[in-house]
Amino acid sequence: MPSQISLNEHLLTKGNLSDDLRHLICDIARAAKYIQFALRTTQAGLSGTRNSFGEEQLKLDVVSDDIIRQHLCQSRLVASFSSEEQKDIIELDAKAPFTVAYDPLDGSSLVETNFAIGSIFGIYEGAQLIGRTPREQVAALYVIYGPRTLLVYSTGNSVHEFLLDDVGEFILIHEFLGIADVAKNYSPGNLRAIHENDGYKKLMETWLDEELTLRYSGCMAADIHHIISKGQGVFSNVGGSSYPEGKLRLAFECGPFAYIVEHAGGAASDGKQPILDKKITNTDQRTPIIIGSKKEVERACKILAS
Numbered sequence: 363m364p365s366q367i368s369l370n371e372h373l374l375t376k377g378n379l380s381d382d383l384r385h386l387i388c389d390i391a392r393a394a395k396y397i398q399f400a401l402r403t404t405q406a407g408l409s410g411t412r413n414s415f416g417e418e419q420l421k422l423d424v425v426s427d428d429i430i431r432q433h434l435c436q437s438r439l440v441a442s443f444s445s446e447e448q449k450d451i452i453e454l455d456a457k458a459p460f461t462v463a464y465d466p467l468d469g470s471s472l473v474e475t476n477f478a479i480g481s482i483f484g485i486y487e488g489a490q491l492i493g494r495t496p497r498e499q500v501a502a503l504y505v506i507y508g509p510r511t512l513l514v515y516s517t518g519n520s521v522h523e524f525l526l527d528d529v530g531e532f533i534l535i536h537e538f539l540g541i542a543d544v545a546k547n548y549s550p551g552n553l554r555a556i557h558e559n560d561g562y563k564k565l566m567e568t569w570l571d572e573e574l575t576l577r578y579s580g581c582m583a584a585d586i587h588h589i590i591s592k593g594q595g596v597f598s599n600v601g602g603s604s605y606p607e608g609k610l611r612l613a614f615e616c617g618p619f620a621y622i623v624e625h626a627g628g629a630a631s632d633g634k635q636p637i638l639d640k641k642i643t644n645t646d647q648r649t650p651i652i653i654g655s656k657k658e659v660e661r662a663c664k665i666l667a668s
């Protein structure tokens with residue numbers, strides 16, 4: 363028997379979850395392997411153009427969406443799913459146990475730069491997404507495609523990190539990840555909003571004055587993974603005139619990350635209430651978000667409200 367712990371084995375022994383949910387998470391992990399292969403082997407540019415063989419190429423976010431859709435359909439475990447790449451919620455089989463909300467390729471505008479990007483998933487029991495809150499998720503996970511491919515999941519029993527090895531297995535590298543209450547790093551998104559949002563301006567001045575370390579890549583998945591892997595930090599994206607509610611979506615981005623960060627001991631708020639308690643009213647719904655180290659999130663919410 364190999365001494366390394368695979369994702370499947372970890373889910374079996376530490377996940378505290380049903381076999382159905384374990385199979386669904388493994389199916390999603392398999393989809394991620396195909397996405398990382400597509401990212402490695404598709405030529406840069408990648409955007410509905412032709413490759414050097416003259417073949418038409420789909421955008422990588424569309425390719426990633428197709429790969430995930432195929433895996434969700436074939437799992438036979440998905441009642442409905444909703445993707446950041448598609449307007450409509452897709453209903454598959456009302457009797458199947460789960461609904462999945464996902465962003466197939468977060469940070470896809472960074473593909474050409476070779477920065478890390480990611481896929482994000484939130485899993486709910488039942489056939490409905492609309493009317494639910496992210497607190498009702500039974501699992502959330504994300505995959506980071508960077509120099510290494512990493513998968514991080516929570517099923518409500520802390521947060522665990524896996525590395526894709528050369529055999530094509532996700533193997534455990536860190537378990538029971540935690541986020542400290544105090545942040546030393548900050549990751550401020552939608553900074554253009556400081557011209558219209560005095561609270562956000564004051565928050566930036568506070569972070570600058572206190573000389574927190576700036577860590578912002580432009581991919582939420584990578585920026586929040588930075589917080590999880592360093593065990594501290596704060597990420598923000600709040601509203602201004604171009605994005606009154608901030609740029610990030612509740613169902614596909616903020617909800618899954620709020621679930622994972624809270625299960626690592628951190629916090630996630632829209633400035634007034636926990637992200638986990640916000641009702642999903644439509645799939646395009648945006649929300650301001652301050653997420654990461656608990657004390658810093660609390661303080662940021664106070665400054666934003668002042």
Ligand code: AHM
Binds near residue numbers: 471581
């Ligand atoms: P995407 O899902 O289309 O990639 O957009 C979301 C991304 C986030 O990952 C990131 O935090 C944000 O957009 C960055 O926005 P901006 O380029 O305005 O800073």
Ligand code: MG
Binds near residue numbers: 446467468469615
């Ligand atoms: Mg995104």
